Amino acid sequence: MRNPKSFFIRTYGCQMNELDGDVMAGMLEKRGLQRTDSENDADLLLYNTCSVRDLAERKVMGKLGQLGRSKNRRSKIIGVTGCMANNKKNSLFKKIPHLDFVLGTNNIHQLGEILDDLLTKEEQQIKTDDRFSHELDYSLATRPDKYKAYVSIIRGCNKHCTYCIVPYTRGKEVSRPPESIVLECQQLVDQGYQEITLLGQNVNSYGKDTPETNCLFHDLLAKLDQINGLRRVRFMTSHPCDITPALMEAVRDLPSLCELIHFPMQAGSDRVLRKMHRIYTIGEYLEKIEQFRQIAPNVRLGTDIIVGFPTETDEDFEETYRLMEEIEYSLAFIFAYSPRKGTPATRWKDDIPEEVKQERLHRLLALQESINKKERESMLGETVEVLVEKRSRRDSQLLKGLTRCWKNVLFPGEDALLGTLQKVRLHSFTHSTFFAEKADENPMRLIG
Ligand code: 5AD
Ligand code: SF4
Numbered sequence: 001m002r003n004p005k006s007f008f009i010r011t012y013g014c015q016m017n018e019l020d021g022d023v024m025a026g027m028l029e030k031r032g033l034q035r036t037d038s039e040n041d042a043d044l045l046l047y048n049t050c051s052v053r054d055l056a057e058r059k060v061m062g063k064l065g066q067l068g069r070s071k072n073r074r075s076k077i078i079g080v081t082g083c084m085a086n087n088k089k090n091s092l093f094k095k096i097p098h099l100d101f102v103l104g105t106n107n108i109h110q111l112g113e114i115l116d117d118l119l120t121k122e123e124q125q126i127k128t129d130d131r132f133s134h135e136l137d138y139s140l141a142t143r144p145d146k147y148k149a150y151v152s153i154i155r156g157c158n159k160h161c162t163y164c165i166v167p168y169t170r171g172k173e174v175s176r177p178p179e180s181i182v183l184e185c186q187q188l189v190d191q192g193y194q195e196i197t198l199l200g201q202n203v204n205s206y207g208k209d210t211p212e213t214n215c216l217f218h219d220l221l222a223k224l225d226q227i228n229g230l231r232r233v234r235f236m237t238s239h240p241c242d243i244t245p246a247l248m249e250a251v252r253d254l255p256s257l258c259e260l261i262h263f264p265m266q267a268g269s270d271r272v273l274r275k276m277h278r279i280y281t282i283g284e285y286l287e288k289i290e291q292f293r294q295i296a297p298n299v300r301l302g303t304d305i306i307v308g309f310p311t312e313t314d315e316d317f318e319e320t321y322r323l324m325e326e327i328e329y330s331l332a333f334i335f336a337y338s339p340r341k342g343t344p345a346t347r348w349k350d351d352i353p354e355e356v357k358q359e360r361l362h363r364l365l366a367l368q369e370s371i372n373k374k375e376r377e378s379m380l381g382e383t384v385e386v387l388v389e390k391r392s393r394r395d396s397q398l399l400k401g402l403t404r405c406w407k408n409v410l411f412p413g414e415d416a417l418l419g420t421l422q423k424v425r426l427h428s429f430t431h432s433t434f435f436a437e438k439a440d441e442n443p444m445r446l447i448g
Contacts, residue, residue, distance in 0.1 A: 001100075001122055004043035004077055004115070006034045012060060013050025015236055016170075016199050017082055019141060019150040020108055021048040024081065026140030027111050035142075039067075044077045044115075049084035051165045053338035057084055061095065068098045077118065079103060081111075083169035086128050087342075093124050104128030105170050106155075109136055131171045132156060138184055147389055147419045148402075149193045153181055153220065154200035159239055161266070162277045162344040163306060163337060166201055173205050178215040182223055185230060192419060195232035195387055195402075196224070203235045204242030218246040225254040231421055232387065232404065234258045237304075240265070240288060241280055245295065252296040259296070259447050260330060260405040263289070264304035268320030272309050277344070282323065289327060298447050300405045302331035305364060308357030309337045310348035317360050324367055330375060330405055332368045336361050376407075376429045383425045383439040384409070384448030388417045401436075403448045411436040 007028050011021035024046065025035060036042050047063065050056040060080070067078060079101040080092055086104040093099055101114050107127040114125045132155045143149050156171045157164075185196055198220075200206065206217040215223070224233050233256045240263055251257055267273050270281050280288075292299050305320060324332065336357040339350045386401025386409050398410040399417060401424065410433055411424045424436035426448070 001077065001119055002043070002075070003119060004033055006036045006042045007044040007046060008036055008039050008042035009046040009048060010063075011048040011082070012056055013048075013052060013083065015150055015197065016152065016155070016201065017048055017050055019138075019152055019199060020082065020105065021046075022141040022143060022150075023136055023138060024048065024108060024111055025142045027108075027137075029142065030140060031112055031115075042076070044079070046079050046081060049080055049082035051083040051087040051169055051340065053335065054340075055338070057087075060084060064096045064099065068096060077101075077115070079114075081105075081108070083165065086169040086171075087165060089128050090126060093126075099124065101125040102128065106130070106132040109134045129171075132174045135176065135180065139187065145389070147193055147387060148195045148197070149188050150197050150199050151181060151184055151188070152176060152200065153198045153203060153235075154206045157201035158205065159202060159279075160277055160344070162275065163309065163340065165340040165343055168342055170201060173202070173209050175206050175208070175210045175213075177210070178207075178213055178220055178223060181220065182227070185224055186227055189227055189229040194230070194419065194421065195234070196230060198224075198233065198235040200235075201237065202239045202242060204238045204244070204247065216246075217242075218244065218250045221247075221250045221254055221257055225256045227256075230256055232256055232258055234260070235262075237262045237264065240278075240285055243288060243292070245291065248292045248295040248299075251292075251299055258404040259298045260300045260302060261292070262302040262304075262331075263292075264302075265320075265323065265327075266304060266306050267309060267312070267316070268323040269312075269316035272312055272316050275311065275345075275348070276306075276309060282319070286323075286327075300330035301327065303327075303329045303333070305332060305334045306337050307334065307360035307364065308352035310345060310351055312337075312352055312360075321363065321367060324364060324371070328371050328375070329368070330372075332364070334361055334364045334368070376434070379407075379426055379434070379448055380428070381426065382448055383423050384436075385421055386411075386424055386436075388413070388420055388422055390418065391415075403434075405448055407434055407448060408432060409434040409436050411438060413438060 049060045077100045081103045085102045106129040154175045156173045157167050158173045207215045384403045388401045392398040399413040401409045423439040425439040426434045426436045428435045
């Protein structure tokens with residue numbers, strides 16, 4: 001095996017995985033490897049995987065199997081990182097004999113070490129700790145955007161939703177020290193970043209495992225709001241039970257905190273929620289939304305929904321449908337249930353036929369589209385704030401901006417506006433994009 005000179009990395013799954021992938025890319029570049037977009041040319045192939053649904057795992061297994069059949073594989077090093085590494089561990093070597101190493105989500109800092117071991121020992125290597133215990137050098141991350149950045153604040157998850165693999169692939173919650181987060185955000189702002197998305201499986205648990213820091217999630221948000229030049233803060237993702245009145249007040253009071261809050265319902269029937277071990281009832285969930293909208297009237301909500309959970313009846317599903325109609329989320333991610341081996345939900349038969357899951361999924365997608373259309377219509381004529389990110393790929397006369405509530409906006413403008421916040425007036429829209437023109441100062445409303 002020869003020392004790799006170039007690498008290819010592909011990341012699957014969520015934003016936390018994307019950030020982990022960016023950190024690993026940075027670690028490899030620091031080691032002197034050149035990044036390439038070509039799997040064929042790279043000496044080292046890294047697949048940073050996701051286990052959240054079966055499809056995500058099958059994609060990677062298919063890809064790895066294919067590589068085994070290709071002829072130049074002997075000259076390459078192939079590694080699996082991310083959630084599948086923790087989920088499948090050693091069994092990956094059995095299924096994919098030409099795999100060289102498996103590096104878990106809690107072992108990213110050992111990427112260099114595992115490559116060294118591989119080169120000296122010339123045998124397959126694996127490191128998959130259950131718990132995250134070593135701070136990563138996030139400053140190495142090769143960030144794909146110029147003005148928006150992800151910042152990790154807590155890793156792991158202590159909740160036990162019965163469908164979810166994450167507590168097994170990422171381990172228990174471990175909060176990052178507040179000073180380290182503030183420092184990274186300050187450095188990002190100094191480099192020109194305007195918007196930061198705080199990441200964690202359940203960001204609202206931030207600080208509960210480190211009472212000595214005296215810094216819970218809303219305290220952290222208040223600290224970040226003090227950073228001069230940090231114009232926007234978002235976070236992903238939350239568990240409704242941990243959304244506190246203090247957080248609702250933060251949305252109302254902190255100018256940097258964006259108003260779109262992910263508030264995943266998952267299912268609309270109490271019976272299904274109980275089986276999912278979501279630890280709230282729909283009554284409690286709706287009460288919290290009511291309270292949130294009272295405290296912070298500008299808040300917009302996002303959700304995740306799973307259809308076809310074991311035993312979900314037509315009536316259960318209709319409850320979900322009805323609640324989505326009532327709540328009118330601004331953003332919804334809708335998934336068909338996918339049984340994950342080792343999760344508590346596999347004690348029940350996956351008894352909803354695939355066609356029924358797909359039909360329910362498509363009904364909710366259509367409903368959400370109609371809700372979004374109504375929302376877009378209601379926003380026409382409004383002046384909103386956008387972060388100007390880049391030129392439109394389709395029409396180079398237009399700039400692409402992002403509103404505080406995650407809507408894409410195209411408007412004519414000069415390059416000098418890139419990386420700035422601008423006020424634009426929305427005049428029309430297509431399926432997923434608004435069209436606008438630059439607005440005069442002193443607009444009536446900026447949130448959109
Ligand atoms: N099947 C389908 N969807 C799932 N999710 C998590 N686990 C599963 C599963 N086994 C969804 C949840 C979660 C989102 C990230 O993925 O809605 O909030
Ligand atoms: Fe996929 Fe969940 Fe792991 Fe993210 S944390 S990569 S969504 S399994």
